[in-house]
Amino acid sequence: MLNTNRISLYQDLEQFNHSNSPSYLIEKEKVLVPVNIWRLFDHQVVCQDQQGVLDRTELINQISKTCNIQLNGTISIDLHPPIDFQVRSPSTSKYAQLWQTTKKCSLYENETVAIVIPYRDRENNLRNLLYNLVPFLNRQSIVNYKIFIVEQQALGAFNKARLNNFAFHHLMKTYKPTCVIFHDVDLIPENNQNLYTCLTSADHPIHMSANVRSQLEGKYTKIYSFLVGGVLAIRPKSFQFLNGYSNQYFNWGGEDDDMGLRFLAKDTCVQRPTTGFYYAASHSSQTRNPKRVRLLFDAVIRQDTDGLSNIDRLAKIANVYEYPLVTWMTVEWIDSRLSVS
Numbered sequence: 001m002l003n004t005n006r007i008s009l010y011q012d013l014e015q016f017n018h019s020n021s022p023s024y025l026i027e028k029e030k031v032l033v034p035v036n037i038w039r040l041f042d043h044q045v046v047c048q049d050q051q052g053v054l055d056r057t058e059l060i061n062q063i064s065k066t067c068n069i070q071l072n073g074t075i076s077i078d079l080h081p082p083i084d085f086q087v088r089s090p091s092t093s094k095y096a097q098l099w100q101t102t103k104k105c106s107l108y109e110n111e112t113v114a115i116v117i118p119y120r121d122r123e124n125n126l127r128n129l130l131y132n133l134v135p136f137l138n139r140q141s142i143v144n145y146k147i148f149i150v151e152q153q154a155l156g157a158f159n160k161a162r163l164n165n166f167a168f169h170h171l172m173k174t175y176k177p178t179c180v181i182f183h184d185v186d187l188i189p190e191n192n193q194n195l196y197t198c199l200t201s202a203d204h205p206i207h208m209s210a211n212v213r214s215q216l217e218g219k220y221t222k223i224y225s226f227l228v229g230g231v232l233a234i235r236p237k238s239f240q241f242l243n244g245y246s247n248q249y250f251n252w253g254g255e256d257d258d259m260g261l262r263f264l265a266k267d268t269c270v271q272r273p274t275t276g277f278y279y280a281a282s283h284s285s286q287t288r289n290p291k292r293v294r295l296l297f298d299a300v301i302r303q304d305t306d307g308l309s310n311i312d313r314l315a316k317i318a319n320v321y322e323y324p325l326v327t328w329m330t331v332e333w334i335d336s337r338l339s340v341s
Helices: 037-042 057-067 090-099 123-139 160-171 236-241 255-265 292-297 308-313
Strands: 025-027 031-034 113-119 145-152 179-183 187-189 211-213 231-234 277-280 315-322 327-333
Touching: 090 123, 113 123, 113 160, 123 145, 123 187, 145 160, 160 179, 160 255, 160 308, 160 315, 160 327, 231 236, 255 292
Parallel strands: 113 145, 113 179, 145 327, 211 277
Antiparallel strands: 025 031, 179 231, 187 277, 315 327
16 A cells, blocks of 8 residues: 655755765665665565565465365476477467466456566576466466566666566556566566465555575575565556666666665555565576665665656667567667666
């Protein structure tokens, strides 16, 4: 539930003395200016008390009773897709038919889900994710959904957050979803009670990937309470209220913590489902963003001008391709940062 009654207060950076800054976060009713970004994990974007825990047992029981759908929890994932499972090939139509469900659940009838996967050069990760995710969704009988692969065509450093913003901007004019799920390509769900929908009694955004492991037989790590990255389900009105992600984070690191600051500044919190368990697939190492500390420092001050509000001046659609399992969008930058490295 959005709370717009309180006005964000933050220190003007010109009034801030770096040399005398205490090593904690300046607080005026809430965390606003991160003096020491390494202490962000001391604070939380997860809703307070029991509000932060999303127990969907009642909804899952309703789905079972009303729609005759059995979701039993932990599932096995398959990291060895067949050779002919090529995402950008018409041959995947046989998998679309194999996994297609004719069972519609009335509890989802007003929900239209867009799953947005920002992408570049991660073919193996994408194949593994889709080979598990598509049957996973059909098992939940979520029929009104589409998966959008949003590929960066621009040269230079990768910008995941900008791709997410542009996909949202484009989809609100075309697909018009009621629920958007931003999904990292290397995270595979391992519990089919982790519903890919925004349906909750409080309508909070949902941080779906709070528990992650990098080995199939390994232990899960619970992600710190400030992080909202990985897999995030959110209503369009909430995403617009936050002004989306920052567009300024190139390479790896910072954009998800920036998003956490946006949540705090706008008095918005997330819930975490009790069933949010994921396998994090391996991938090649990434270049760390050298500017992330500076960008995080003034994240809240930039929030209303850096995000959805200026994405149309930064990116454009190059091409859109329809494949049996996904819609593939290629995106180009149109600003002066085409060759950021």
